[in-house]
Amino acid sequence: MQKVAIVGRPNVGKSSLFNRLVGKRLALVHNEPGVTRDRLYGICEWGGLAFEVIDTGGLEPGDRAQIRRHIHRQVDKAVAEAQAIVFVVDGREGLSGLDQEAANLIRRKARRVILVVNKIDDVSKAAHAHEFARLGLGDAIWVSAQHGLNVDALLDAVARELKAHHPVLEVDEEPVRVAIVGRPNVGKSSLINRLIEDERVLVDDQPGTTRDPVPVPFKRGKSNLTLIDTAGIRRGAKVDSPIEKISSMMARRALESAEIGVLVLDGSAGIQAQDQRIAGLIHEAAKPVVVAISKWDLMEQKEGAAVDWERVFDEKLGFLAYAPRVHISSVAGSGIDELIIGIERVALLRKTHLGTGKLNALVREAQLVHPPPTRKGKQLQIRYVSQLKNKVATFIFKVNDRELVHFSYVRHLERVLREAVDFTGVPLTFVFKEA
Secondary structure, three states, rough: OEEEEEEOOOOOOHHHHHHHHHHOOOOOOOOOOOOHHHHHHEEEEEEEEEEEEOOOOOOOOOOOOOHHHHHHHHHHHHHHOEEEEEEEOOOOOOOOOOHHHHHHHHHHHOOOOEEEEOOOHHHHHHHHHHHHHHHOOHHHEEEEOOOEEEEEHHHHHHHHHHHHOOOOOOOOOOOOOOOOEEEOOOOHHHHHHHHHOOOOOOOOOOOOOOOOOOEEEEEOEEEEEEEEEOOOOOOHHHOOOHHHHHHHHHHHHHHHHEEEEEEEEEOOOOOOHHHHHHHHHHHHHOOOOOEEOOOOHHOOOOOOOOHHHHHHHHHHHHHHHHOOEEEEOOOOOEEEEEEHHHHHHHHHHHOOOOOHHHHHHHHHHHHHHHHOOEOEEEEOOOOEEEEEOOOOOOEEEEEEHHHHHHHHHHHHHHHHHHHHHHOOOOOOOOEOOOO
Protein backbone atom coordinates (compact mmCIF):
# COMPACT_ATOMS: atom_id res chain seq x y z
CA MET A 1 0.00 0.00 0.00
CA GLN A 2 1.31 3.44 -0.90
CA LYS A 3 2.08 5.89 1.90
CA VAL A 4 1.61 9.62 2.50
CA ALA A 5 3.68 11.34 5.18
CA ILE A 6 2.39 14.46 6.96
CA VAL A 7 5.27 16.73 7.96
CA GLY A 8 5.86 20.30 9.14
CA ARG A 9 7.06 22.32 12.09
CA PRO A 10 5.47 21.75 15.53
CA ASN A 11 1.87 22.74 16.29
CA VAL A 12 0.63 23.42 12.76
CA GLY A 13 -2.14 20.82 13.04
CA LYS A 14 -0.52 17.73 11.54
CA SER A 15 -2.19 15.32 13.94
CA SER A 16 -5.60 16.99 13.51
CA LEU A 17 -5.22 16.57 9.77
CA PHE A 18 -4.09 12.97 10.24
CA ASN A 19 -7.20 12.19 12.29
CA ARG A 20 -9.39 13.89 9.72
CA LEU A 21 -7.91 11.86 6.84
CA VAL A 22 -8.14 8.48 8.56
CA GLY A 23 -11.57 9.24 10.04
CA LYS A 24 -10.53 8.33 13.58
CA ARG A 25 -8.90 10.03 16.55
CA LEU A 26 -5.77 7.91 16.36
CA ALA A 27 -3.34 10.75 17.01
CA LEU A 28 -3.25 12.79 20.19
CA VAL A 29 -4.06 16.44 19.52
CA HIS A 30 -2.92 19.15 21.90
CA ASN A 31 -1.90 22.78 21.71
CA GLU A 32 1.45 21.96 23.27
CA PRO A 33 4.15 21.58 20.59
CA GLY A 34 5.97 18.25 20.31
CA VAL A 35 3.15 15.94 21.40
CA THR A 36 3.74 13.61 18.44
CA ARG A 37 7.13 11.96 18.47
CA ASP A 38 6.96 8.59 16.73
CA ARG A 39 5.44 7.73 13.39
CA LEU A 40 1.73 6.91 13.54
CA TYR A 41 -0.05 5.03 10.76
CA GLY A 42 -3.67 4.99 9.61
CA ILE A 43 -5.62 4.00 6.50
CA CYS A 44 -7.40 6.53 4.30
CA GLU A 45 -9.74 5.69 1.41
CA TRP A 46 -10.64 8.19 -1.27
CA GLY A 47 -12.14 7.75 -4.72
CA GLY A 48 -11.57 4.00 -4.75
CA LEU A 49 -7.92 4.43 -3.72
CA ALA A 50 -6.67 3.22 -0.33
CA PHE A 51 -3.39 4.49 1.10
CA GLU A 52 -1.55 4.68 4.41
CA VAL A 53 -1.16 8.05 6.15
CA ILE A 54 1.84 8.67 8.44
CA ASP A 55 1.71 11.28 11.20
CA THR A 56 5.10 12.64 12.24
CA GLY A 57 6.55 14.86 14.91
CA GLY A 58 7.27 18.56 14.36
CA LEU A 59 10.45 19.52 12.53
CA GLU A 60 12.63 22.02 14.40
CA PRO A 61 15.78 22.53 12.32
CA GLY A 62 18.89 23.17 14.36
CA ASP A 63 17.50 21.67 17.59
CA ARG A 64 20.10 19.24 18.95
CA ALA A 65 18.20 17.90 21.95
CA GLN A 66 18.05 14.10 22.03
CA ILE A 67 14.26 13.96 21.75
CA ARG A 68 14.38 16.29 18.74
CA ARG A 69 16.99 14.12 17.04
CA HIS A 70 14.72 11.14 17.58
CA ILE A 71 11.76 12.98 16.04
CA HIS A 72 13.86 14.01 13.04
CA ARG A 73 14.97 10.40 12.51
CA GLN A 74 11.34 9.33 12.56
CA VAL A 75 10.44 12.03 10.04
CA ASP A 76 13.34 10.94 7.83
CA LYS A 77 12.09 7.35 7.88
CA ALA A 78 8.53 8.42 7.08
CA VAL A 79 9.69 10.57 4.18
CA ALA A 80 11.91 7.78 2.86
CA GLU A 81 9.07 5.25 2.73
CA ALA A 82 6.33 7.62 1.52
CA GLN A 83 5.32 8.15 -2.09
CA ALA A 84 3.87 11.61 -1.37
CA ILE A 85 4.59 14.25 1.27
CA VAL A 86 2.00 16.63 2.75
CA PHE A 87 3.83 19.65 4.16
CA VAL A 88 1.59 21.50 6.63
CA VAL A 89 1.88 25.16 7.67
CA ASP A 90 -0.22 27.36 9.96
CA GLY A 91 -2.51 29.78 8.11
CA ARG A 92 -3.31 31.74 11.27
CA GLU A 93 0.28 32.51 12.21
CA GLY A 94 1.47 33.10 8.64
CA LEU A 95 4.80 32.26 7.10
CA SER A 96 7.65 31.90 9.57
CA GLY A 97 11.38 31.39 9.29
CA LEU A 98 10.94 27.95 10.84
CA ASP A 99 8.56 27.03 8.01
CA GLN A 100 11.24 28.01 5.50
CA GLU A 101 13.92 25.98 7.28
CA ALA A 102 11.64 22.95 7.53
CA ALA A 103 10.69 23.30 3.85
CA ASN A 104 14.37 23.39 2.91
CA LEU A 105 14.95 20.16 4.84
CA ILE A 106 12.04 18.39 3.13
CA ARG A 107 12.95 19.67 -0.33
CA ARG A 108 16.30 17.91 -0.08
CA LYS A 109 14.69 14.64 0.97
CA ALA A 110 11.49 14.36 -1.09
CA ARG A 111 10.44 14.68 -4.73
CA ARG A 112 6.67 14.97 -4.33
CA VAL A 113 5.48 17.59 -1.84
CA ILE A 114 1.94 18.91 -1.45
CA LEU A 115 1.80 22.22 0.42
CA VAL A 116 -1.18 22.51 2.81
CA VAL A 117 -2.13 25.68 4.69
CA ASN A 118 -4.10 24.55 7.73
CA LYS A 119 -6.33 26.45 10.18
CA ILE A 120 -8.17 28.44 7.49
CA ASP A 121 -11.49 28.25 9.34
CA ASP A 122 -13.15 30.97 7.25
CA VAL A 123 -13.35 30.62 3.44
CA SER A 124 -12.96 34.39 3.10
CA LYS A 125 -9.42 34.03 4.47
CA ALA A 126 -8.35 31.38 1.94
CA ALA A 127 -6.42 34.01 -0.04
CA HIS A 128 -3.93 34.17 2.85
CA ALA A 129 -2.58 30.84 1.63
CA HIS A 130 -0.87 32.57 -1.30
CA GLU A 131 1.90 34.01 0.87
CA PHE A 132 3.26 30.49 1.38
CA ALA A 133 4.19 30.26 -2.32
CA ARG A 134 7.51 31.75 -1.20
CA LEU A 135 8.40 28.34 0.22
CA GLY A 136 8.96 27.13 -3.35
CA LEU A 137 6.75 24.06 -2.90
CA GLY A 138 4.18 24.98 -5.52
CA ASP A 139 0.59 26.13 -5.15
CA ALA A 140 -0.88 25.74 -1.67
CA ILE A 141 -4.11 23.97 -0.77
CA TRP A 142 -5.95 25.62 2.13
CA VAL A 143 -7.84 23.46 4.65
CA SER A 144 -9.31 23.47 8.10
CA ALA A 145 -8.51 20.09 9.60
CA GLN A 146 -10.59 20.93 12.66
CA HIS A 147 -13.75 21.71 10.68
CA GLY A 148 -13.09 19.53 7.62
CA LEU A 149 -13.11 22.45 5.18
CA ASN A 150 -11.63 21.82 1.69
CA VAL A 151 -10.13 18.49 2.76
CA ASP A 152 -11.62 16.89 -0.36
CA ALA A 153 -9.38 19.13 -2.51
CA LEU A 154 -6.36 17.89 -0.58
CA LEU A 155 -7.43 14.26 -1.02
CA ASP A 156 -7.86 14.81 -4.76
CA ALA A 157 -4.31 16.19 -4.94
CA VAL A 158 -2.93 13.26 -2.91
CA ALA A 159 -4.68 10.75 -5.17
CA ARG A 160 -3.19 12.44 -8.26
CA GLU A 161 0.30 12.33 -6.79
CA LEU A 162 0.03 8.66 -5.83
CA LYS A 163 -1.24 7.67 -9.26
CA ALA A 164 1.55 9.68 -10.89
CA HIS A 165 4.15 7.96 -8.68
CA HIS A 166 2.98 4.44 -9.42
CA PRO A 167 0.29 4.59 -12.12
CA VAL A 168 -1.37 1.40 -13.32
CA LEU A 169 -3.24 0.99 -16.56
CA GLU A 170 -6.39 -0.66 -15.23
CA VAL A 171 -8.52 -2.53 -17.73
CA ASP A 172 -11.60 -0.51 -16.82
CA GLU A 173 -9.87 2.80 -17.56
CA GLU A 174 -10.15 4.57 -20.88
CA PRO A 175 -7.76 2.82 -23.29
CA VAL A 176 -4.56 4.58 -24.29
CA ARG A 177 -4.68 5.44 -28.01
CA VAL A 178 -1.52 4.28 -29.80
CA ALA A 179 -1.04 5.35 -33.43
CA ILE A 180 1.09 2.97 -35.52
CA VAL A 181 2.67 5.22 -38.16
CA GLY A 182 5.27 4.98 -40.87
CA ARG A 183 5.75 5.18 -44.60
CA PRO A 184 3.97 2.65 -46.85
CA ASN A 185 4.86 -1.03 -46.67
CA VAL A 186 7.08 -0.96 -43.59
CA GLY A 187 4.95 -3.57 -41.81
CA LYS A 188 2.45 -1.58 -39.74
CA SER A 189 -0.56 -3.83 -40.40
CA SER A 190 1.52 -7.00 -39.96
CA LEU A 191 2.64 -5.67 -36.60
CA ILE A 192 -0.93 -5.07 -35.39
CA ASN A 193 -2.02 -8.54 -36.51
CA ARG A 194 0.91 -10.06 -34.63
CA LEU A 195 0.15 -8.01 -31.51
CA ILE A 196 -3.49 -9.13 -31.34
CA GLU A 197 -2.66 -12.60 -32.71
CA ASP A 198 -5.39 -12.30 -35.33
CA GLU A 199 -5.75 -11.25 -38.95
CA ARG A 200 -7.53 -8.09 -37.93
CA VAL A 201 -6.23 -5.79 -40.67
CA LEU A 202 -5.41 -6.47 -44.30
CA VAL A 203 -1.78 -7.16 -45.13
CA ASP A 204 -0.44 -7.01 -48.68
CA ASP A 205 2.88 -6.33 -50.36
CA GLN A 206 1.21 -3.59 -52.36
CA PRO A 207 1.82 -0.19 -50.69
CA GLY A 208 -1.32 1.72 -49.74
CA THR A 209 -3.40 -1.28 -48.63
CA THR A 210 -4.50 0.49 -45.47
CA ARG A 211 -6.58 3.63 -46.03
CA ASP A 212 -8.82 4.42 -43.07
CA PRO A 213 -7.24 4.56 -39.61
CA VAL A 214 -8.31 1.24 -38.06
CA PRO A 215 -8.75 1.26 -34.26
CA VAL A 216 -8.04 -2.17 -32.78
CA PRO A 217 -8.68 -2.88 -29.06
CA PHE A 218 -5.74 -4.54 -27.33
CA LYS A 219 -5.90 -5.93 -23.79
CA ARG A 220 -3.23 -8.06 -22.24
CA GLY A 221 -2.67 -8.27 -18.50
CA LYS A 222 -3.04 -4.72 -17.24
CA SER A 223 -2.52 -3.18 -20.66
CA ASN A 224 -5.57 -1.50 -22.16
CA LEU A 225 -4.75 0.06 -25.50
CA THR A 226 -6.41 1.05 -28.74
CA LEU A 227 -3.96 0.35 -31.54
CA ILE A 228 -4.63 2.54 -34.58
CA ASP A 229 -3.42 1.16 -37.88
CA THR A 230 -2.81 4.05 -40.26
CA ALA A 231 -2.15 4.48 -43.95
CA GLY A 232 1.45 4.90 -45.00
CA ILE A 233 2.35 8.57 -44.98
CA ARG A 234 3.97 9.65 -48.23
CA ARG A 235 5.39 12.97 -49.32
CA GLY A 236 2.72 15.20 -50.91
CA ALA A 237 4.36 15.26 -54.34
CA LYS A 238 4.26 11.44 -54.50
CA VAL A 239 0.58 11.05 -53.57
CA ASP A 240 -1.11 9.72 -56.71
CA SER A 241 -4.86 9.85 -55.98
CA PRO A 242 -7.37 11.90 -53.95
CA ILE A 243 -8.10 8.79 -51.83
CA GLU A 244 -4.42 8.37 -51.01
CA LYS A 245 -4.16 12.05 -50.16
CA ILE A 246 -7.13 11.79 -47.78
CA SER A 247 -5.73 8.59 -46.25
CA SER A 248 -2.42 10.28 -45.60
CA MET A 249 -4.18 13.27 -44.04
CA MET A 250 -6.27 10.97 -41.83
CA ALA A 251 -3.11 9.18 -40.72
CA ARG A 252 -1.70 12.53 -39.60
CA ARG A 253 -4.92 13.28 -37.72
CA ALA A 254 -4.83 9.85 -36.08
CA LEU A 255 -1.34 10.66 -34.82
CA GLU A 256 -2.48 14.04 -33.50
CA SER A 257 -5.39 12.49 -31.61
CA ALA A 258 -3.32 9.62 -30.21
CA GLU A 259 -1.55 9.69 -26.86
CA ILE A 260 1.45 7.65 -28.04
CA GLY A 261 3.03 7.08 -31.46
CA VAL A 262 4.82 3.95 -32.58
CA LEU A 263 7.13 4.80 -35.47
CA VAL A 264 7.68 1.72 -37.63
CA LEU A 265 10.90 1.65 -39.66
CA ASP A 266 11.90 -1.03 -42.19
CA GLY A 267 15.07 -2.57 -40.82
CA SER A 268 15.97 -4.07 -44.19
CA ALA A 269 15.63 -0.79 -46.10
CA GLY A 270 17.38 1.60 -43.74
CA ILE A 271 16.16 5.10 -42.86
CA GLN A 272 14.64 6.93 -45.80
CA ALA A 273 13.97 10.66 -46.19
CA GLN A 274 10.24 10.05 -45.60
CA ASP A 275 11.04 8.20 -42.36
CA GLN A 276 12.76 11.37 -41.22
CA ARG A 277 9.74 13.49 -42.16
CA ILE A 278 7.33 11.23 -40.27
CA ALA A 279 9.62 11.19 -37.25
CA GLY A 280 9.60 14.98 -37.46
CA LEU A 281 5.78 14.99 -37.40
CA ILE A 282 5.81 12.93 -34.21
CA HIS A 283 8.42 15.16 -32.60
CA GLU A 284 6.68 18.40 -33.61
CA ALA A 285 3.36 17.07 -32.26
CA ALA A 286 5.18 16.40 -28.95
CA LYS A 287 3.92 12.81 -28.87
CA PRO A 288 5.52 10.20 -26.63
CA VAL A 289 7.02 7.63 -28.98
CA VAL A 290 8.43 4.13 -29.30
CA VAL A 291 10.44 3.17 -32.40
CA ALA A 292 9.83 -0.31 -33.84
CA ILE A 293 12.48 -1.47 -36.32
CA SER A 294 10.61 -4.10 -38.30
CA LYS A 295 11.67 -7.02 -40.55
CA TRP A 296 14.64 -7.62 -38.26
CA ASP A 297 14.60 -11.31 -39.20
CA LEU A 298 16.15 -10.19 -42.50
CA MET A 299 18.92 -8.33 -40.65
CA GLU A 300 19.89 -10.38 -37.60
CA GLN A 301 22.17 -12.68 -39.61
CA LYS A 302 24.24 -9.72 -40.80
CA GLU A 303 27.27 -9.14 -38.62
CA GLY A 304 27.22 -5.78 -36.85
CA ALA A 305 23.73 -4.93 -38.13
CA ALA A 306 22.49 -3.65 -34.75
CA VAL A 307 25.54 -1.40 -34.22
CA ASP A 308 25.28 -0.02 -37.75
CA TRP A 309 21.58 0.71 -37.26
CA GLU A 310 22.19 2.58 -34.01
CA ARG A 311 24.83 4.71 -35.73
CA VAL A 312 22.55 5.55 -38.66
CA PHE A 313 19.63 6.27 -36.32
CA ASP A 314 21.74 8.74 -34.32
CA GLU A 315 22.87 10.43 -37.54
CA LYS A 316 19.46 10.77 -39.19
CA LEU A 317 16.97 10.73 -36.30
CA GLY A 318 19.06 12.16 -33.49
CA PHE A 319 16.18 14.44 -32.44
CA LEU A 320 14.37 11.25 -31.30
CA ALA A 321 17.29 10.08 -29.18
CA TYR A 322 14.94 9.88 -26.16
CA ALA A 323 12.77 7.24 -27.87
CA PRO A 324 13.21 3.56 -26.93
CA ARG A 325 14.04 1.35 -29.94
CA VAL A 326 12.91 -2.25 -30.35
CA HIS A 327 13.96 -4.69 -33.08
CA ILE A 328 10.94 -6.73 -34.15
CA SER A 329 9.86 -9.31 -36.69
CA SER A 330 6.13 -9.73 -37.21
CA VAL A 331 6.80 -12.90 -39.19
CA ALA A 332 8.99 -14.57 -36.57
CA GLY A 333 7.24 -12.92 -33.62
CA SER A 334 10.50 -11.70 -32.12
CA GLY A 335 10.65 -8.47 -30.13
CA ILE A 336 6.85 -8.23 -29.78
CA ASP A 337 6.82 -8.62 -25.98
CA GLU A 338 9.60 -6.03 -25.70
CA LEU A 339 7.56 -3.63 -27.82
CA ILE A 340 4.49 -4.05 -25.59
CA ILE A 341 6.64 -3.41 -22.51
CA GLY A 342 8.08 -0.31 -24.18
CA ILE A 343 4.61 1.06 -24.96
CA GLU A 344 3.42 0.37 -21.40
CA ARG A 345 6.48 2.08 -19.94
CA VAL A 346 6.08 5.20 -22.07
CA ALA A 347 2.33 5.26 -21.28
CA LEU A 348 3.24 5.49 -17.60
CA LEU A 349 6.18 7.89 -17.90
CA ARG A 350 4.16 10.42 -19.92
CA LYS A 351 2.22 11.07 -16.68
CA THR A 352 5.36 12.02 -14.74
CA HIS A 353 4.88 15.33 -12.95
CA LEU A 354 7.67 17.06 -11.05
CA GLY A 355 6.92 18.99 -7.90
CA THR A 356 7.73 22.68 -8.24
CA GLY A 357 10.34 22.54 -5.49
CA LYS A 358 12.20 19.60 -7.04
CA LEU A 359 11.97 21.14 -10.51
CA ASN A 360 13.39 24.51 -9.45
CA ALA A 361 16.14 22.78 -7.47
CA LEU A 362 17.18 20.87 -10.62
CA VAL A 363 17.21 24.04 -12.70
CA ARG A 364 19.27 25.85 -10.07
CA GLU A 365 21.74 22.97 -10.17
CA ALA A 366 21.84 23.18 -13.97
CA GLN A 367 22.71 26.88 -13.75
CA LEU A 368 25.52 26.19 -11.30
CA VAL A 369 27.02 23.54 -13.58
CA HIS A 370 26.65 25.71 -16.68
CA PRO A 371 25.79 29.41 -16.11
CA PRO A 372 23.12 30.88 -18.40
CA PRO A 373 24.30 32.66 -21.57
CA THR A 374 25.12 36.34 -21.75
CA ARG A 375 24.46 38.66 -24.69
CA LYS A 376 25.65 42.25 -24.95
CA GLY A 377 26.48 42.28 -21.26
CA LYS A 378 23.08 40.95 -20.18
CA GLN A 379 22.75 37.48 -18.69
CA LEU A 380 19.73 35.19 -18.91
CA GLN A 381 17.99 34.82 -15.56
CA ILE A 382 15.63 31.90 -14.92
CA ARG A 383 13.41 33.11 -12.12
CA TYR A 384 10.91 30.28 -11.75
CA VAL A 385 9.95 27.01 -13.43
CA SER A 386 6.68 25.06 -13.27
CA GLN A 387 5.21 22.08 -15.08
CA LEU A 388 1.77 22.22 -16.67
CA LYS A 389 -0.57 19.53 -15.41
CA ASN A 390 -2.73 19.15 -18.49
CA LYS A 391 0.03 18.64 -21.08
CA VAL A 392 2.69 15.99 -21.41
CA ALA A 393 6.05 17.11 -19.94
CA THR A 394 5.52 20.82 -20.67
CA PHE A 395 7.59 23.22 -18.57
CA ILE A 396 7.07 26.98 -18.22
CA PHE A 397 10.24 28.99 -17.60
CA LYS A 398 9.85 32.55 -16.28
CA VAL A 399 12.89 34.51 -17.51
CA ASN A 400 14.07 38.11 -17.63
CA ASP A 401 14.49 38.21 -21.44
CA ARG A 402 13.42 35.58 -23.96
CA GLU A 403 15.93 36.86 -26.49
CA LEU A 404 18.72 35.59 -24.26
CA VAL A 405 17.52 31.97 -24.50
CA HIS A 406 19.94 30.06 -26.76
CA PHE A 407 19.10 26.63 -28.22
CA SER A 408 22.34 25.16 -26.82
CA TYR A 409 21.29 26.16 -23.30
CA VAL A 410 17.85 24.62 -23.85
CA ARG A 411 19.62 21.36 -24.74
CA HIS A 412 21.65 21.65 -21.53
CA LEU A 413 18.49 22.11 -19.43
CA GLU A 414 16.86 19.12 -21.12
CA ARG A 415 19.93 16.98 -20.53
CA VAL A 416 19.91 17.83 -16.81
CA LEU A 417 16.21 16.96 -16.47
CA ARG A 418 16.57 13.68 -18.33
CA GLU A 419 19.58 12.66 -16.24
CA ALA A 420 17.61 13.30 -13.03
CA VAL A 421 14.20 11.94 -14.07
CA ASP A 422 13.19 9.02 -16.28
CA PHE A 423 11.48 10.55 -19.32
CA THR A 424 12.20 7.67 -21.70
CA GLY A 425 10.12 8.08 -24.84
CA VAL A 426 8.65 11.37 -23.65
CA PRO A 427 9.41 14.66 -25.45
CA LEU A 428 10.10 17.64 -23.20
CA THR A 429 8.52 20.96 -24.18
CA PHE A 430 10.06 24.16 -22.81
CA VAL A 431 8.11 27.42 -22.98
CA PHE A 432 9.92 30.63 -22.04
CA LYS A 433 7.93 33.62 -20.81
CA GLU A 434 9.18 36.96 -19.58
CA ALA A 435 8.37 37.89 -16.01
